[in-house]
Amino acid sequence: MPNGKTTFSDGLPFASQACIIRSLFYRSLQRAIMKQTLKLSLTALAAACALAACKQETSTPATSAASGSAANTAASATTKDASALGTPEQQASYAMGIDIGRSFKKMKEQGTAIDIKLFTQAIEDVVSGKETRISEQQANEIMMAFLQKEQAKAQAAADKDSQAELAKAQAFLKENATKEGVKTTASGLQYKVIKEGTGKNPKPDSMVSVTYTGKLTDGTVFDSNADAKEPMAFPLPVMIKGWQEALPMMKEGAEYTLYIPPELGYGNEPPPNSKIPKNAVLIFDVKLAATGEMPKDAMVGLPQGQ
Numbered sequence: 505m506p507n508g509k510t511t512f513s514d515g516l517p518f519a520s521q522a523c524i525i526r527s528l529f530y531r532s533l534q535r536a537i538m539k540q541t542l543k544l545s546l547t548a549l550a551a552a553c554a555l556a557a558c559k560q561e562t563s564t565p566a567t568s569a570a571s572g573s574a575a576n577t578a579a580s581a582t583t584k585d586a587s588a589l590g591t592p593e594q595q596a597s598y599a600m601g602i603d604i605g606r607s608f609k610k611m612k613e614q615g616t617a618i619d620i621k622l623f624t625q626a627i628e629d630v631v632s633g634k635e636t637r638i639s640e641q642q643a644n645e646i647m648m649a650f651l652q653k654e655q656a657k658a659q660a661a662a663d664k665d666s667q668a669e670l671a672k673a674q675a676f677l678k679e680n681a682t683k684e685g686v687k688t689t690a691s692g693l694q695y696k697v698i699k700e701g702t703g704k705n706p707k708p709d710s711m712v713s714v715t716y717t718g719k720l721t722d723g724t725v726f727d728s729n730a731d732a733k734e735p736m737a738f739p740l741p742v743m744i745k746g747w748q749e750a751l752p753m754m755k756e757g758a759e760y761t762l763y764i765p766p767e768l769g770y771g772n773e774p775p776p777n778s779k780i781p782k783n784a785v786l787i788f789d790v791k792l793a794a795t796g797e798m799p800k801d802a803m804v805g806l807p808q809g810q
Contacts, residue, residue: 616654662782666772670783673766676721677785680763693749694763698789703756706740706795712751713737713794719787726779735793744769746786754792762788 589595608618629636638646681688685696706712713735717728729736740751746764754760764786766772774780 666782673785692765696761699759701755701758715791
């Protein structure tokens with residue numbers, strides 16, 4: 505498994521829902537204005553916001569692609585008569601309201617409820633040219649304070665989840681170490697030999713060709729090339745530490761199950777947008793198909809695994 509820091513782009517470990525909604529809203533407005541198609545009906549916008557607020561109480565949260573229900577999938581795929589909303593501009597107004605409403609709904613689920621009435625009033629005041637109840641400077645200061653508060657709240661929640669996951673990881677590894685066939689190295693890496701190989705061992709700077717499936721302790725698969733026609737080749741130096749230690753122990757043809765503790769995996773910085781939580785134990789079923797020397801120029805500019 506490649507190291508998350510070298511394979512995935514850098515980014516914030518999380519983004520507050522407030523920041524997301526602001527970005528979505530401004531982006532929608534900017535695109536519409538640039539194309540000169542924005543002729544918002546204030547009545548339609550107010551109705552859309554009100555409907556979004558109502559749906560916050562009655563809608564079921566969306567599920568992920570991995571665990572989505574057939575009912576949710578069918579509902580999202582239903583085509584309705586958009587022309588009933590009126591002109592294309594009115595339809596776009598409603599669509600923007602849906603986008604914003606969904607973000608507000610998610611914020612509410614996370615403990616931050618937006619006042620739809622005040623939100624709508626502010627839009628009406630600005631678009632109609634009325635004097636706003638606060639100045640632009642005040643609005644910026646309020647939003648900055650709000651976003652900082654949301655950021656701190658999200659960070660606190662993330663830290664709590666991270667510590668809980670670490671405790672779960674330690675408990676799992678402690679119990680797993682007692683199971684038949686499981687061996688533990690000095691670093692804390694655990695592995696079980698499923699099948700010994702007969703070929704050569706990789707060197708620390710080798711290329712390796714592998715078939716693997718990565719899972720969490722609850723069985724969730726977060727990565728796999730098991731269905732691929734050919735094994736996948738990686739430079740060993742850019743793999744996570746657990747792989748850098750385990751692969752050289754294997755001979756070509758070997759099949760191991762690896763139990764990688766957080767400090768030898770992604771630790772507190774899992775790949776963005778992945779199914780891997782912070783401080784998670786990573787379980788890999790690995791088959792080493794082949795190993796070979798790294799081309800001399802292959803490592804030029806390559807970041808090393810950490």
